[in-house]
Amino acid sequence: MPATSQRVYVGASARVPEGGRLVVDVGDTTIGIFRFQGQLYAYLNTCAHQGGPVCQGKIIPRVTEVIDPGGESRGFAFDESSLHIVCPWHGFEYDIKTGVHPGRPSARLIRVAVDETSEGVYVTF
Amino acid sequence: MSKVELTNGTASATEHKVQQITTRTDSREILANARRDIARYHLDDYFIVDVDAHHVEFDSWSEILDHLENPVLRHNAKSMTQNWPNAKQLAFSNHPVGMTFQDVFGRIPHQCELGEHVDKTDEHRDLTLVRRAMDSMGIKMQIVFPQPMLEMGLHPEPDIVTAMTFAYNRWFTKTILPREKRVKTLLCLPFHDPDACMKMIQEFGETPGVVGFMITSQRHAGVHKNMYMRVYKELEERGLPLAFHAGPTWGDTMTSTMNRFLGVHSMSFVTCNMTHMTNWIVNGLPERLPKLKVIWIESGLAWVPFMMQRLDHEYLMRQSDAPLLKRLPSEYIREMYFTTQPLEVTIPHMLEATFKAVNAETQLMYSSDWPHWDFDVPSRIAGIPFLSEQAKRNILGETARKLFHL
Numbered sequence: 191m192p193a194t195s196q197r198v199y200v201g202a203s204a205r206v207p208e209g210g211r212l213v214v215d216v217g218d219t220t221i222g223i224f225r226f227q228g229q230l231y232a233y234l235n236t237c238a239h240q241g242g243p244v245c246q247g248k249i250i251p252r253v254t255e256v257i258d259p260g261g262e263s264r265g266f267a268f269d270e271s272s273l274h275i276v277c278p279w280h281g282f283e284y285d286i287k288t289g290v291h292p293g294r295p296s297a298r299l300i301r302v303a304v305d306e307t308s309e310g311v312y313v314t315f
Numbered sequence: 316m317s318k319v320e321l322t323n324g325t326a327s328a329t330e331h332k333v334q335q336i337t338t339r340t341d342s343r344e345i346l347a348n349a350r351r352d353i354a355r356y357h358l359d360d361y362f363i364v365d366v367d368a369h370h371v372e373f374d375s376w377s378e379i380l381d382h383l384e385n386p387v388l389r390h391n392a393k394s395m396t397q398n399w400p401n402a403k404q405l406a407f408s409n410h411p412v413g414m415t416f417q418d419v420f421g422r423i424p425h426q427c428e429l430g431e432h433v434d435k436t437d438e439h440r441d442l443t444l445v446r447r448a449m450d451s452m453g454i455k456m457q458i459v460f461p462q463p464m465l466e467m468g469l470h471p472e473p474d475i476v477t478a479m480t481f482a483y484n485r486w487f488t489k490t491i492l493p494r495e496k497r498v499k500t501l502l503c504l505p506f507h508d509p510d511a512c513m514k515m516i517q518e519f520g521e522t523p524g525v526v527g528f529m530i531t532s533q534r535h536a537g538v539h540k541n542m543y544m545r546v547y548k549e550l551e552e553r554g555l556p557l558a559f560h561a562g563p564t565w566g567d568t569m570t571s572t573m574n575r576f577l578g579v580h581s582m583s584f585v586t587c588n589m590t591h592m593t594n595w596i597v598n599g600l601p602e603r604l605p606k607l608k609v610i611w612i613e614s615g616l617a618w619v620p621f622m623m624q625r626l627d628h629e630y631l632m633r634q635s636d637a638p639l640l641k642r643l644p645s646e647y648i649r650e651m652y653f654t655t656q657p658l659e660v661t662i663p664h665m666l667e668a669t670f671k672a673v674n675a676e677t678q679l680m681y682s683s684d685w686p687h688w689d690f691d692v693p694s695r696i697a698g699i700p701f702l703s704e705q706a707k708r709n710i711l712g713e714t715a716r717k718l719f720h721l
Contacts, residue, residue, distance in 0.1 A: 196326050198326045198327070198328050199328065200328040201328070201330070205330075211334065211335075212330065212334070213330070213331040213333075213334050214328040214329060214330055214331055215328070215329050215330075215331050216326055216327070216328045216329075217326065220331055235331075235348075236348065240691070240692055240694070240695060241348050241349075241351075241352060241692070241694065242348055243336060243345070243347065243348050246331070246333060246334065246335055246336045247335070247336065247422070248335070248421060248422050250422070276419075276422040278336040278345065278422070278423060278424055278425070279345075279348075279423070279690075280423065280688065280689060280690075281419045281422045281423050281688065283422075313328070
């Protein structure tokens with residue numbers, strides 16, 4: 191990464207669809223930009239686990255388990271309010287909004303600043 | 316790759332050529348970040364030997380069946396491939412296609428299939444894939460194992476196991492091994508049949524690239540039984556190591572209580588090797604086979620300190636149960652060899668204690684287990700802060716070079 195930060199145009203807004211991603215290269219750096227519930231989020235394409243290409247993984251809602259009032263399990267469910275990016279190397283999952291693994295807060299992606307204007311999407315890093 | 320836009324004349328963003336990694340993505344793209352680590356950790360300066368990796372013999376299944384010696388079995392297997400749509404790549408195997416949970420349901424695509432494009436040449440596709448993975452991770456030599464064939468240790472029909480093990484080993488040593496000196500193997504033994512094991516060792520014991528033999532996924536045989544002693548002695552006399560490559564099952568009494576693959580995979584690999592190590596130690600096999608090198612593969616390391624402490628504790632109170640032992644069980648275990656993967660690293664001080672317990676500097680060997688879902692890249696070892704430079708070199712390859720005479 192460059193020593194000083196730079197703001198780089200990455201494309202028109204439509205290139206980052208709702209619930210989707212755009213992965214771009216800026217020099218030697220690969221960045222994933224995601225849009226969820228109208229907001230943009232961007233991370234370096236390096237998993238906190240073994241450095242895998244996390245931004246190129248599967249995007250899927252968080253899986254939860256339904257427990258009834260009696261404490262009994264009623265099986266799995268998708269939590270559509272929480273979208274995950276999954277590293278394709280080993281399956282580490284991160285909340286796209288926070289970049290944090292749901293079971294280990296210290297396992298987190300490296301965030302990249304992202305903004306959007308009428309011209310499109312920019313990252314600053 | 317399409318250029319998006321230049322900015323300020325200083326930096327530009329281009330759309331990355333692969334937006335999402337799938338079962339069709341090139342291994343070199345999947346492992347691009349591992350290639351980056353070669354420079355970061357100076358891995359080119361190391362002689363890296365990967366002691367446990369896998370090729371995917373599904374695509375070669377028909378060729379393998381052609382090597383079945385018995386014409387009736389060959390007919391039966393080929394007939395199954397022709398008439399059963401789901402058995403084209405698996406006839407006579409013990410691989411349950413409906414129970415393939417390893418990829419976490421599409422989250423880890425390379426576990427399912429390396430379905431990337433490979434130009435059709437005289438080169439075998441599997442060899443191209445193996446080379447792509449090795450080069451991407453900076454690996455100089457790789458000990459390559461099969462995948463569904465590893466499940467033969469739990470196959471219910473012994474005659475099929477023997478026939479298929481010979482067929483696969485003959486196919487592999489003829490089709491893959493002679494074409495790449497960087498590829499080595501530890502060949503599967505049809506362990507239920509000592510006569511067949513002896514025949515296997517005699518047929519392949521001097522084959523270039525065969526650096527030893529292994530027992531795979533077998534978990535219901537007492538490895539200490541007298542009938543196996545001639546097999547072990549044959550390996551000892553030839554100076555060939557014996558590896559135990561663990562394999563899981565959801566069908567044991569213990570794992571059958573489990574409802575999640577996470578639980579099965581966590582426990583079942585390890586208990587496979589724990590069982591064999593227990594019998595190996597308490598029956599005094601290290602004393603009876605002092606020169607036989609034993610390797611424990613694909614169970615990680617966290618189980619080993621437990622075994623050392625537990626067996627030592629019990630042995631001191633029940634020495635008469637293990638009269639052949641002249642030392643503590645842990646002392647024999649420290650002279651055995653282990654592979655690293657899957658390396659349990661979440662509690663650093665316990666990892667460091669484990670490395671000390673197993674004499675990692677001389678007994679531990681790096682393994683990737685690529686292309687399995689819990690594979691480890693070489694930087695897993697290179698990045699461990701408490702290891703000396705020499706320890707890293709030994710674990711990443713020098714110990715394997717010495718053990719296998721590479």
